[in-house]
Amino acid sequence: MRRMRRFFLLCVGVTSLLACWLVAFVVLFGLLVRAFGLWVLIGIPLVPALLMLAAWLILPFVDEVEPDGGPLLYVLAGSGCVAVAALWVAGVTADLAGAQVYHARFGEQTTAVVSWVDPVRNEYGNVTETWYYVVDPTTEEHLGVLAQEPANGTAEGDRVEVSVDPRGWMPPVPVDRLGWTTVPTAILVCCFAAVVLAALAVVAMALVTWVARVTPRHGTGSL
The missing domain is CATH 1.20.1260 (Ferritin)
Known part of the structure; x- marks a missing residue:
């Protein structure tokens, strides 16, 4: 036993x-x-x-x-x-x-506006990645930082098609980066x-x- x-x-x-x-x-x-x-x-x-x-x-x-x-x-x-x-x-x-x-599988597509572009630099001053903060153009609600960078040349004030998580668990992703x-x-x-x-x-x-x-x-x- x-x-x-x-x-x-x-x-x-x-x-x-x-x-x-x-x-x-x-x-x-x-x-x-x-x-x-x-x-x-x-x-x-x-x-x-x-x-x-x-x-x-x-x-x-x-x-x-x-x-x-x-x-x-x-x-x-x-x-x-x-x-x-x-x-x-x-x-x-x-x-x-x-x-x-x-x-x-769980995202919903919407239009967002890039509110701030923040280049992240390493200890040598080189840009390693860029963070794109986006907001809802209608409500001005902060949607977060894009998990993937959008197309080259995207600047502050540009509109981008993104996929957002309605639960708020995940940061948004540009629609053109969803891929296969x-x-x-x-x-x-x-x-x-x-x-x-x-x-x-x-x-x-x-x-x-x-x-x-x-x-x-x-x-x-x-x-």
Whole structure:
């Protein structure tokens, strides 16, 4: 009965790892596309908290069924490597096309006016990127900083067609930068699927290891 409880806690720990990866991706996504908000600030301390919770739930089971190490520990380490690699690939994809993927599905197109063009310079004084602040021409409501730069030559006072997030979670994107989002969407889905499969591999190996330890004892009537 105690081992069954340990196995259940391991499954909860693996679920916590999945939640940790998802929160880490959301925070990374928000930082990369400048979608700053309360959800990003809450997510930053939530990532290590979920990671520590997962370790606290998983490691006792591993220590009990594999005190000297074994396949379960290797699968757990391999799954961690898969999760880190998937987070890196997802982060690169989000940096290149994350905002476009989001707006292609949830954005609403409207006309905005560039209210301010702010060139961002590095320590050497060179312009590394330019931030374009846009407002609604009717209500003069501040819509945020464009997640992607508009066409070359866009200046203050120019009108641009943008996609805005009605929920206010994401910064606007120029309509002409939405482009083709099938490939980046597929990459993001594959990254999440890889993490889920890695988590299922941990649970499956834990179950096999657990059954292998319990079965001999069951045969001798010592359960």
